[in-house]
Amino acid sequence: MNIDDIRYRRLGYVALTVTDLEKSRHFYETLVGLKMDEEPDGECAFFRCSDRHHDLVIYTGQEPALKRVAWQMESDKALEAVRQHFSGLGIETVAVSAEEQAKLGIGEAFRMTEPTTGATFEFYCDMLDAPSAYETTHTKIARLGHLVINSPDRAATEKFLMEDMNFRVSDRIKGMVTFMRCFPNPYHHSFGVGASKSAGLNHVNFMVTEMADVGKANNRMKKANVPIVFGIGKHPPSESVFIYFLDPDGMTVEYSYGMEEFPEEAPRDPRDLPASLESIDYWEGVPDPKMAKIGVVEPLK
Ligand SMILES: CC(C)c1ccc(C(=O)O)c(O)c1O
Numbered sequence: 001m002n003i004d005d006i007r008y009r010r011l012g013y014v015a016l017t018v019t020d021l022e023k024s025r026h027f028y029e030t031l032v033g034l035k036m037d038e039e040p041d042g043e044c045a046f047f048r049c050s051d052r053h054h055d056l057v058i059y060t061g062q063e064p065a066l067k068r069v070a071w072q073m074e075s076d077k078a079l080e081a082v083r084q085h086f087s088g089l090g091i092e093t094v095a096v097s098a099e100e101q102a103k104l105g106i107g108e109a110f111r112m113t114e115p116t117t118g119a120t121f122e123f124y125c126d127m128l129d130a131p132s133a134y135e136t137t138h139t140k141i142a143r144l145g146h147l148v149i150n151s152p153d154r155a156a157t158e159k160f161l162m163e164d165m166n167f168r169v170s171d172r173i174k175g176m177v178t179f180m181r182c183f184p185n186p187y188h189h190s191f192g193v194g195a196s197k198s199a200g201l202n203h204v205n206f207m208v209t210e211m212a213d214v215g216k217a218n219n220r221m222k223k224a225n226v227p228i229v230f231g232i233g234k235h236p237p238s239e240s241v242f243i244y245f246l247d248p249d250g251m252t253v254e255y256s257y258g259m260e261e262f263p264e265e266a267p268r269d270p271r272d273l274p275a276s277l278e279s280i281d282y283w284e285g286v287p288d289p290k291m292a293k294i295g296v297v298e299p300l301k
């Protein structure tokens with residue numbers, strides 16, 4: 001096995017910790033437009049925007065947090081390759097129990113602590129299908145798009161993801177953020193690393209199918225008194241039209257429309273965009289200071 005055997009299908013799912021499960025359930029189901037198949041069991045609630053078991057899971061807890069980020073591997077071989085690679089580095093890998101696999105609707109899986117941020121990463125290959133096809137609601141959500149994490153050492157996080165997880169850099173905004181793809185997934189970024197004083201959640205993104213989904217969110221969130229913290233705008237790195245808003249705990253969620261795709265062979269080189277607001281919004285918007293501030297990194301238990 002070598003590093004090239006570590007191949008991903010996609011950003012699998014994101015797990016967040018919220019302080020009020022019912023409030024957050026209402027937000028993610030009714031305002032974001034995700035589908036919940038089963039009533040929450042008191043511990044957690046599963047949501048989807050695909051035909052798979054879940055794309056987002058929220059757990060109840062003491063403080064808002066990024067609980068874990070889960071990566072769906074391309075094959076069992078790729079799952080074993082990444083596990084062996086971490087073991088070779090002396091990084092502990094913790095198997096997900098059969099009981100928890102059953103609850104999550106996933107096959108064999110393991111977790112580890114990403115060493116530069118302390119974030120919990122999970123790796124699995126198989127996830128059950130949902131009981132029915134995903135039907136869009138007010139918003140034509142196309143997929144769970146990406147997660148951006150704040151890192152106290154952006155260069156070190158980027159290096160770990162490239163050298164030890166076989167990610168690729170699509171673009172950087174100097175001193176601010178690195179956009180990365182989990183190879184060979186084609187999307188411009190399924191993960192971003194933001195420079196920050198401490199590790200934490202920056203935001204979770206859902207890709208939408210029409211520009212109207214972004215415009216409608218602007219009106220829907222305002223009507224529901226949900227804080228909009230950036231947008232509507234257009235991002236230069238991925239060329240997407242975006243809006244960011246806050247969940248009930250203040251964690252940042254983004255909708256965006258449009259994203260560059262990369263071929264597996266002979267992709268373009270990453271660009272280094274200047275460290276300025278023009279690099280995050282063609283339309284000259286300015287983010288609210290509350291954007292990307294809430295969500296500690298929850299350690300692996
Ligand atoms: C402002 C943030 C970090 C940002 C910048 C650019 C893009 C993009 O090009 O898609 C994002 O998704 C972002 O979240």
Ligand SMILES: [Fe+2]
Pocket residue numbers: 146148203205254
């Ligand atoms: Fe984003």
